Amino acid sequence: xxxxxxxxxxxxxxxxxxxxxxxxxxxxxxxxxxxxxxxxxxxxxxxxxxxxxxxxxxxxxxxxxxxxxxxxxxxxxxxxxxxxxxxxxxxxxxxxxxxxxxxxxxxxxxxxxxxxxxxxxxxxxxxxxxxxxxxxxxxxxxxxxxxxxxxxxxxxxxxxxxxxxxxxxxxxxxxxxxxxxxxxxxxxxxxxxxxxxxxxxxxxxxxxxxxxxxxxxxxxxxxxxxxxxxxxxxxxxxxxxxxxxxxxxxxxxxxxxxxxxxxxxxxxxxxxxxxxxxxxxxxxxxxxxxxxxxxxxxxxxxxxxxxxxxxxxxxxxxxx
Amino acid sequence: xxxxxxxxxxxxxxxxxxxxxxxxxxxxxxxxxxxxxxxxxxxxxxxxxxxxxxxxxxxxxxxxxxxxxxxxxxxxxxxxxxxxxxxxxxxxxxxxxxxxxxxxxxxxxxxxxxxxxxxxxxxxxxxxxxxxxxxxxxxxxxxxxxxxxxxxxxxxxxxxxxxxxxxxxxxxxxxxxxxxxxxxxxxxxxxxxxxxxxxxxxxxxxxxxxxxxxxxxxxxxxxxxxxxxxxxxxxxxxxxxxxxxxxxxxxxxxxxxxxxxxxxxxxxxxxxxxxxxxx
Ligand SMILES: Nc1ncnc2c1ncn2[C@@H]1O[C@H](COP(=O)(O)OP(=O)(O)OP(=O)(O)O)[C@@H](O)[C@H]1O
Ligand SMILES: [Mg+2]
Numbered sequence: 001x002x003x004x005x006x007x008x009x010x011x012x013x014x015x016x017x018x019x020x021x022x023x024x025x026x027x028x029x030x031x032x033x034x035x036x037x038x039x040x041x042x043x044x045x046x047x048x049x050x051x052x053x054x055x056x057x058x059x060x061x062x063x064x065x066x067x068x069x070x071x072x073x074x075x076x077x078x079x080x081x082x083x084x085x086x087x088x089x090x091x092x093x094x095x096x097x098x099x100x101x102x103x104x105x106x107x108x109x110x111x112x113x114x115x116x117x118x119x120x121x122x123x124x125x126x127x128x129x130x131x132x133x134x135x136x137x138x139x140x141x142x143x144x145x146x147x148x149x150x151x152x153x154x155x156x157x158x159x160x161x162x163x164x165x166x167x168x169x170x171x172x173x174x175x176x177x178x179x180x181x182x183x184x185x186x187x188x189x190x191x192x193x194x195x196x197x198x199x200x201x202x203x204x205x206x207x208x209x210x211x212x213x214x215x216x217x218x219x220x221x222x223x224x225x226x227x228x229x230x231x232x233x234x235x236x237x238x239x240x241x242x243x244x245x246x247x248x249x250x251x252x253x254x255x256x257x258x259x260x261x262x263x264x265x266x267x268x269x270x271x272x273x274x275x276x277x278x279x280x281x282x283x284x285x286x287x288x289x290x291x292x293x294x295x296x297x298x299x300x301x302x303x304x305x306x307x308x309x310x311x312x313x314x315x316x317x318x319x320x
Numbered sequence: 321x322x323x324x325x326x327x328x329x330x331x332x333x334x335x336x337x338x339x340x341x342x343x344x345x346x347x348x349x350x351x352x353x354x355x356x357x358x359x360x361x362x363x364x365x366x367x368x369x370x371x372x373x374x375x376x377x378x379x380x381x382x383x384x385x386x387x388x389x390x391x392x393x394x395x396x397x398x399x400x401x402x403x404x405x406x407x408x409x410x411x412x413x414x415x416x417x418x419x420x421x422x423x424x425x426x427x428x429x430x431x432x433x434x435x436x437x438x439x440x441x442x443x444x445x446x447x448x449x450x451x452x453x454x455x456x457x458x459x460x461x462x463x464x465x466x467x468x469x470x471x472x473x474x475x476x477x478x479x480x481x482x483x484x485x486x487x488x489x490x491x492x493x494x495x496x497x498x499x500x501x502x503x504x505x506x507x508x509x510x511x512x513x514x515x516x517x518x519x520x521x522x523x524x525x526x527x528x529x530x531x532x533x534x535x536x537x538x539x540x541x542x543x544x545x546x547x548x549x550x551x552x553x554x555x556x557x558x559x560x561x562x563x564x565x566x567x568x569x570x571x572x573x574x575x576x577x578x579x580x581x582x583x584x585x586x587x588x589x590x591x592x593x594x595x596x597x598x599x
Contacts, residue, residue, distance in 0.1 A: 055441045081349070081443035091434035095369050096362070104365075107358040108442055110347035122343065126336035136369060152438065157344030181337055188341045 008033040008160050008191040009054060013063030016049050023049040025215035026063065031193055031208075036186045038206030038223075039195040042307070046215040047195035048088050051162050054193070055085045068159055084158035086149045088165050088195075092137050098124060098148050099133040105155045123151040127181070143174030150181055154190075161185060163194040167201060179205060199306055203227075211310060218310050226306065233299035235274035235282070240292040242267040248291045255282040267294065272305070274298065352445035359452020364459070376422065377460050381415035381468040388535065389475060396536065401476045408472040409489060409561040410534035413554065415464045416497045417529055421521040423457050424504030425514045431599075440599075447593045450505055454498055461497050465490045481567030489564035492577050496557050499581035502588035509595045528554050553580040 009031035016024040024046040031037045041047050052058040054067055056076040064071065070078040085091065092101045099120050106116025124133045127147040137145060146166060153161055166182065167175040182205055186192050196202050202209045203223040211219040211226070219226060235256070239248055249260045249269055256278050261270045274282075279298055286293055350358075367374060388407055393400030427450065430436055439449055469477075469486065479486050503524070507517050531548050538549040549555050560577050563569040 052437075055437075057437055057440055077443050080441055081346075083441070085438060085441045087434045087437050089434045091438040093362070093435045094433075095366050097369075100365055104358065104362055105438075105442075107361075108350065108355060108439070108444055110350040115347070119344075122340050126340040151340075154341060154344055156346045157341050184337045185341065188338055190341070 006033055007031055007066075009037075009065070009067050009193060011050075011054075011063060011065040014050065014053060014060055014065050015062030016046075016053060016058060017061045022215050024053070024060075027212070027215070027217050029210060029217065029220075031191065033191050034186070034189055035207040036182060036192040036194065036205045038202035038209040039193065039212060040197070040199060040202045040209050041195070041212040042197060044214075045212045047212060048164055049215075050212070051085075051164050051193070051195060055083060055162050056080055057085075082159045084153035084156075084161040084190075086146075086153045086161070086163045086166060088168075090137070090145050090149055092145065092148050092152055094138040095136060097134050097136055098129050098140070098144075101137060101148065101152060102155060105152050109156050111155075119155060123155065127151045128177070141174075143170050143177065146170060146174065146178055147181070150178070154185070157188075158190060160191040160193065163192060165195050165197065168197065199226075199300065203300065211306065213307065213310075227300060232273050232275055233305070234270050234272040235279045236263075236268065236270045236297045236299060237283070237286070237293055238265070238268045238295045240267070240294045244291045245269060247289070248286055251285055251289055251291065252282050255285050349443055352448060352451075355444045355448040356451040356455065359449050360455035361452075363453055363456025367456070367460075373422070373426075374460065374463070377415075377419050377464045378467060380418055381411065381464050382471060384411045384415055385468055385471050385475070392535065404472065404475055404477050406562070407535070408468065408477045409565050410532075410558050411472075412465055412468045412489070413493055413558050413561060414529050414534055415468055416461045416493050417500060417554065418525060419460055419464055420457070420497050420501045420504055421518065421525065422460070422504075423453065423501040424506075424508035424511075424517045424521070427453060427505050427508035428511065428514050428517055431509070446597050450592065450596060454501055454505075457501055458494055458498060461494045462490070465493065479565040479567075481565050481569070485564045485567045485569070488569060488574075489561040492557065492564065492574065493561055496553075496577060496581045496584075499585040499588075502585055502592055505592045506588050506595065509592060509599070528552065533558050553577075553584070556580060 007030045009029060011027055011029045014024055014027045014029070015022070027046075027050060039047050039050065049058065053060050054065055054072060056072050056079050059073060064073075066072070067079045068082050070082075072079055093104070096104065099117075102120035102123055103113075103116045106119050107113065111119060121130075121133075124130045127150065129144060129147060129151070132140060132144060137148065140148065150163075150166070153163075163182065167178050170178060179201075182192055182194065192205075194205065206223065208220070208222055209226055210217055235252075237248065237252065239245060245262065245267065249262065252269060252271055253260045256271050256274055258271050258273060261272070262268075263270055276298060283293060283296060385408065388411060389400045389404045392407075393403035397403035397406065430449070430453075436449070440446075469490075481488070504517065504521065507520055511517050511520065531545065532552045532554040533549060534554070538546045538555075541549065556573070556576050557580070560569055560573040563573055
């Protein structure tokens with residue numbers, strides 16, 4: 001057996017079964033301390049179930065897990081005393097106001113009423129919620145709710161924080177706010193274990209990523225390692241003159257040696273899986289052939305492409 | 321998204337969030353009593369924000385007292401006023417016992433919400449949310465008692481045991497109701513939905529309250545029913561509440577009620593806590 005050392009989270013053969021569904025099916029994970037770790041997978045992959053086991057909310061059916069050196073079953077209280085949790089669905093009380101939610105948690109964590117109130121004010125200010133402090137949470141927007149949820153998780157600064165899909169459903173502005181908060185947490189030394197369905201998010205935030213599908217770990221590494229192991233993104237080209245699209249498609253297809261898709265936009269073409277070096281040659285070739293390019297982008301592989309590359313099957317809702 | 325960049329609302333979170341993280345030292349863990357009282361406070365906040373949830377506690381006692389007094393009063397005791405003297409302690413018991421269902425309903429509703437995950441991930445005394453909710457419920461029961469008593473006094477009910485007798489009766493009713501609440505916390509954990517709890521509650525509570533001496537003395541009942549009524553702990557509660565309000569409660573009667581409450585709680589509280597901890 002491995003010795004548990006500097007890892008914030010370490011699991012061996014972690015398993016959870018619901019009836020016939022092996023929601024988490026023998027996951028070995030080592031999350032180093034002090035960084036943002038991304039847990040990436042499609043719907044039903046087992047992300048929430050894994051996180052709930054690590055946060056002591058679900059009892060594993062097999063294997064073991066240590067969080068900050070403590071066993072999640074035998075030493076559940078020691079784990080609870082050191083981690084914070086923001087669930088996938090708002091883990092704040094909708095009927096109470098934002099301020100009341102934070103005071104409630106402050107009291108439950110051991111603060112005096114006075115200190116709990118001061119702490120609530122401090123957090124509401126820091127998370128840009130001071131104006132809505134006295135309103136019931138059910139009147140909050142999705143972004144405000146998420147920020148309150150995050151604030152609720154740091155009433156006492158945790159050593160490790162679990163965030164289950166912290167930005168799903170948020171608009172780009174709110175998402176960026178949450179990303180900033182997550183980066184700040186890691187900067188201040190809190191280990192962040194977050195789940196996401198978006199490769200882009202994991203790429204933006206996480207120092208390491210675990211890819212999970214149907215309850216099993218299918219890849220682990222830095223975002224760079226994952227992307228190079230899974231190949232290439234798509235080259236998207238937008239022409240000045242839509243009439244030249246057919247000719248441009250022939251040129252791209254010849255240089256890239258790949259099939260080219262004609263997009264809905266009549267001036268645009270997309271070539272999935274383009275090799276970056278060939279892509280630059282292809283762009284030069286378009287210009288030389290008198291087919292001026294308005295814009296182009298070489299995208300990252302999407303989660304779908306990563307999956308296809310790693311598993312040989314596209315992402316699927318649940319295990320069909 | 322707008323095409324022109326707009327300034328983000330307020331200052332960037334970085335600095336203030338960083339400051340908040342730096343000052344988030346963990347205080348010593350609170351005790352089980354303090355944690356339970358915090359959850360009781362939460363129950364009060366919920367009543368303040370969602371006062372509709374009190375409608376049953378308010379409406380049922382008023383309807384029962386008025387309805388039974390005038391429906392049966394003339395037939396049973398010659399006049400509504402005379403019957404009220406007998407009935408009121410009974411409606412008090414009935415109103416409070418029917419309110420115990422909501423303990424289970426509220427727990428069941430709560431369990432389905434994300435915030436309960438947060439509570440369960442805290443390093444607190446595990447049954448504290450349930451204990452706190454019960455403290456909150458005790459206040460609802462007191463409110464129901466106060467309503468029935470106020471209405472009764474208005475209609476002509478005169479407790480000869482005085483304020484002390486009334487307080488004793490109320491205290492016994494609330495203690496018994498709290499014990500019975502554990503039955504419903506257990507159902508709240510076992511059953512799938514608030515509706516399921518309501519239906520099971522009717523099956524439990526209607527026999528418990530109707531097959532008792534709340535509405536009539538059991539003397540005229542057939543022998544087998546008489547036996548059932550005598551075995552029903554609610555009968556003893558009502559008898560004792562009546563005696564207390566009349567100023568004639570005996571130590572034996574009071575002990576019987578406390579004992580019945582203790583037995584119910586001793587069976588259902590550990591079952592509830594065990595099931596809750598295993599969730
Ligand atoms: N309480 C439960 N009872 C039965 N099955 C469950 C339960 N919780 C989860 N599952 C099943 O376990 C599998 C993994 O679910 P989980 O919620 O962990 O996935 P996820 O990766 O978090 O998905 P999403 O991105 O949709 O949140 C799914 O097939 C789900 O249906
Ligand atoms: Mg999930």
